[in-house]
Amino acid sequence: MTLHCTTVEVRNILTRASGYLRPVCSHSLQPYRGCTYGSALCGVGCYVQHNPWLLRGERWGSFLEARSNAAAAYRAGYARERAWAQRARGRFSIFLSSSCDPFVPQEREHRLTHAVLAAMVELPPDELIVQTHSHRVTDYLELYPALAARTALRFHLSIEGDLDRLPGLPPPASTVERRLAAAAELRAADLRVVITCAPLHPLRQPEVFFRRIAAVADAVVLDHFIGGDGSRDGSRTAHTQLPAAMRLVVSESTQLEYRQAMARVAERHLPGRVGLGQAGFAGRFGPVEADR
Numbered sequence: 001m002t003l004h005c006t007t008v009e010v011r012n013i014l015t016r017a018s019g020y021l022r023p024v025c026s027h028s029l030q031p032y033r034g035c036t037y038g039s040a041l042c043g044v045g046c047y048v049q050h051n052p053w054l055l056r057g058e059r060w061g062s063f064l065e066a067r068s069n070a071a072a073a074y075r076a077g078y079a080r081e082r083a084w085a086q087r088a089r090g091r092f093s094i095f096l097s098s099s100c101d102p103f104v105p106q107e108r109e110h111r112l113t114h115a116v117l118a119a120m121v122e123l124p125p126d127e128l129i130v131q132t133h134s135h136r137v138t139d140y141l142e143l144y145p146a147l148a149a150r151t152a153l154r155f156h157l158s159i160e161g162d163l164d165r166l167p168g169l170p171p172p173a174s175t176v177e178r179r180l181a182a183a184a185e186l187r188a189a190d191l192r193v194v195i196t197c198a199p200l201h202p203l204r205q206p207e208v209f210f211r212r213i214a215a216v217a218d219a220v221v222l223d224h225f226i227g228g229d230g231s232r233d234g235s236r237t238a239h240t241q242l243p244a245a246m247r248l249v250v251s252e253s254t255q256l257e258y259r260q261a262m263a264r265v266a267e268r269h270l271p272g273r274v275g276l277g278q279a280g281f282a283g284r285f286g287p288v289e290a291d292r
């Protein structure tokens, strides 16, 4: 697929959270529009690929718009959005990022995420959730201690399952092993790490998988595409190639009950540190039998 890259300046970089994200944070921040991992494994079931405002007629994974003034826009909007968030939502909490990955390969050239994180050391939010599918999150390890000293910082590292390949689907942008190693590196630096299985893929060896997660993370979140993809019954994802590939590995994995069964396994390895869906993304962990 040919990649179409552009650079723009934006007026606002802090988007007030609504819908699924509203209980999770007060704002999301996207240094890029689009995501070049869209043609990798995670792009097949990516929840945000269904958003026509993001796509603007282009194919998911085929474009990337770099927001060259991301850090300047953050500084410019900081006081206003912080005041609004603290008044309206109780805290100024930022999700970086909800509709792109802050560590796409092109970040090494543009360094927009780096510039935003550096601005946040000076002008910290109350809470920062860094969400990524990539081992490249460790590129900026030198920045994180200063950031963690000024804000409640946690990393959400997506590892959907224990297989790098699902039948007929493309390879991942970052292997399971590389992401587990990145989680271990962040944790060794005394940073808070949550593994997000979103959407949960079929697991070959659930006991082994969650035992390995327990060794490198503070908590795990299990999110099924039913309930997670923004449609009532997972119908958005049902139109992608993901469910058929999942069924070939574990037939019942496309049912919501599969998340519950895997949560019980996870609970054995991370007692009290398993979150489900939206509550888990918001940092709430607890009994996996509850309907959350």
Ligand code: SF4
Binding pocket: 035, 036, 037, 038, 039, 042, 043, 046, 047, 048, 098, 099, 100, 101, 132, 133
């Ligand atoms: S990294 Fe995230 S935003 Fe990018 S394609 Fe994968 S799931 Fe979608």
